[in-house]
Amino acid sequence: MALFTVLLEFNGGTYISQLRAASAHKVAAKHAARLIDNKAVGPLATRRRLAQRLAADNPVAIEGVRNVWCCHASVGRKSALVNIVGTAEA
Secondary structure, rough: OEEEEEEEEOOEEEEEEEEEEHHHHHHHHHHHHOOOOOOOOOOOOHHHHHHHHHHHHHHHHHOOOOEEEEEEEEOOOOEEEEEEEEEEOO
């Protein structure tokens, strides 16, 4: 499985994690599921709605660069941007 770095920008915070998955689509779903446990992101209800919306979104490859995808979701008036980067291990 490949290693991915996931960067979430939401409600004034930046949350970075690394996960292993077979593809960017699978890592996006995995990240969304783990988001529910990250209390720093906000209240449980917000984390659940955000996770649900991110899991439903398909990452889109960023044109002009390799191994970088993006997805987006909204919870009320708050917008979340997720960047997924295929990470080479040193």
